[in-house]
Amino acid sequence: MPITTEFEYVKPKDMDKALHLFSLYGAKARALAGGTDLVVHLKENIAHPEVVVDIKDLGELAGLSLKGDTLRIGARITFSELIESPLIKNKFPLLWEASLTVASTGVRNRATLAGNICSAVPSADSAPILAVYDAEVLAQSVKGERRIPIAGWFTGPKKTALLPEELLTAVELKIPAKKHAGCYMKLSRYEGEDLAQGGIAVLALSDNTYRVAFCALGPKPSRCPKTEAVLNGNKLNEKLLIKAQEVISGEVSPIADIRSSKEYRLHMTGIMLGRALETAVARLSGKGPKYGTGNIL
Amino acid sequence: MKKHTIRFKLNDEKVSLDVEPNDVLLDVLRNKLGIKSPKVGCDRGDCGTCTVLLNGKTIRSCLALAVEADGTEVVTLEGANTRKWTRKLQSKFHEKNAFQCGFCAPGVILSATELLEKNSRPSNHEIKEAIAGNLCRCTGYEPIVEAIAEAAKGRSSHKTQVTGHK
Numbered sequence: 001m002p003i004t005t006e007f008e009y010v011k012p013k014d015m016d017k018a019l020h021l022f023s024l025y026g027a028k029a030r031a032l033a034g035g036t037d038l039v040v041h042l043k044e045n046i047a048h049p050e051v052v053v054d055i056k057d058l059g060e061l062a063g064l065s066l067k068g069d070t071l072r073i074g075a076r077i078t079f080s081e082l083i084e085s086p087l088i089k090n091k092f093p094l095l096w097e098a099s100l101t102v103a104s105t106g107v108r109n110r111a112t113l114a115g116n117i118c119s120a121v122p123s124a125d126s127a128p129i130l131a132v133y134d135a136e137v138l139a140q141s142v143k144g145e146r147r148i149p150i151a152g153w154f155t156g157p158k159k160t161a162l163l164p165e166e167l168l169t170a171v172e173l174k175i176p177a178k179k180h181a182g183c184y185m186k187l188s189r190y191e192g193e194d195l196a197q198g199g200i201a202v203l204a205l206s207d208n209t210y211r212v213a214f215c216a217l218g219p220k221p222s223r224c225p226k227t228e229a230v231l232n233g234n235k236l237n238e239k240l241l242i243k244a245q246e247v248i249s250g251e252v253s254p255i256a257d258i259r260s261s262k263e264y265r266l267h268m269t270g271i272m273l274g275r276a277l278e279t280a281v282a283r284l285s286g287k288g289p290k291y292g293t294g295n296i297l
Numbered sequence: 298m299k300k301h302t303i304r305f306k307l308n309d310e311k312v313s314l315d316v317e318p319n320d321v322l323l324d325v326l327r328n329k330l331g332i333k334s335p336k337v338g339c340d341r342g343d344c345g346t347c348t349v350l351l352n353g354k355t356i357r358s359c360l361a362l363a364v365e366a367d368g369t370e371v372v373t374l375e376g377a378n379t380r381k382w383t384r385k386l387q388s389k390f391h392e393k394n395a396f397q398c399g400f401c402a403p404g405v406i407l408s409a410t411e412l413l414e415k416n417s418r419p420s421n422h423e424i425k426e427a428i429a430g431n432l433c434r435c436t437g438y439e440p441i442v443e444a445i446a447e448a449a450k451g452r453s454s455h456k457t458q459v460t461g462h463k
Contacts, residue, residue, distance in 0.1 A: 009318035104430020106355040
């Protein structure tokens with residue numbers, strides 16, 4: 001299918017030039033990294049940029065590094081690079097686990113985490129992970145840099161807090177100070193390439209606090225503060241789990257679409273939460289399944 | 298729109314051509330360069346039949362702008378001779394009858410090439426994971442997985458002949 005929208009293609013070598021383009025064109029400029037969403041949108045006539053700015057020559061966006069307890073993921077980093085990074089596997093296994101569930105190798109070789117949260121579809125696999133790590137999104141414009149907490153990043157389906165003249169440059173995650181373990185539970189129609197019908201990320205910490213977030217179970221990915229409040233301070237047991245499952249059903253607002261009914265998603269939310277919590281707690285005590293195995297429902 | 302002159306290596310041969318910014322790599326390969334092994338399937342990144350290797354990694358050529366290929370190395374099934382595993386996979390696919398209509402085969406073989414280049418002793422699960430993005434409507438996948446496993450097993454039984462494209 002040819003792309004009918006006409007645009008100019010620019011591949012700037014330095015940030016100043018890139019930011020100047022975004023300042024000049026605003027919403028008529030689109031950043032291109034992996035293109036796995038943008039090119040689909042161009043083909044389907046959803047995106048109509050005047051200029052496409054290929055950011056793959058910008059060295060500033062390429063880094064994947066840990067400084068102190070802060071991980072910086074440059075905007076050019078693909079899901080394959082996350083999966084192949086020993087740093088991610090060892091220090092952020094929950095992110096590693098979720099990255100494995102994104103589409104398929106041929107897509108992950110190009111698709112970036114930054115692009116995933118810029119597209120901001122409700123089913124973005126990386127979103128609940130970033131939410132439980134309290135990630136910050138770094139955005140630059142000619143005016144300077146802005147740090148946006150992930151809690152304020154998603155403003156609606158396919159909508160973010162990024163301004164038209166800004167470019168997302170990196171995402172930062174902090175390793176929690178307390179010992180912790182996580183689990184990403186993804187519901188999809190078949191194992192392999194599929195969007196999430198629902199997804200729940202849990203991070204369980206050694207002080208009996210819990211962080212819970214979802215994707216595809218509401219208009220935008222989000223943490224579940226009420227569910228966390230019920231869990232916090234307690235050791236996980238069956239009674240507590242039942243209570244948490246009740247509470248989370250009031251925090252999600254799933255829709256019915258081609259991939260499943262609203263009722264099914266709502267029912268599975270509790271089951272996903274239960275399995276994610278049990279797995280995270282088991283992993284915290286050194287048991288439980290290895291990361292990246294057996295947690296796709 | 299301003300045309301761009303792109304230069305890249307296609308199956309070990311240097312190519313240079315002018316493309317529009319909105320030309321898609323898959324369409325340029327098929328319609329301007331006569332490379333027909335990558336197919337137009339879903340044309341939106343879901344089915345994997347347009348798979349090519351870009352700098353050694355599988356990508357969806359339906360989701361890449363042609364201009365992005367500038368300065369890269371692209372390998373399609375036509376360049377099988379340039380990769381160690383591709384030829385071997387082809388003969389195992391033939392032997393095991395691992396394709397019927399053949400529409401998905403170029404993509405599957407390139408995905409398997411990437412897998413075996415990284416991991417020459419894959420488990421069945423790793424094989425399935427590697428080809429999860431390549432849809433096949435004929436075979437039910439079993440013969441494909443077997444063919445890839447056999448190609449990997451045969452890794453040391455005989456020397457692989459790597460010969461140039463030309």
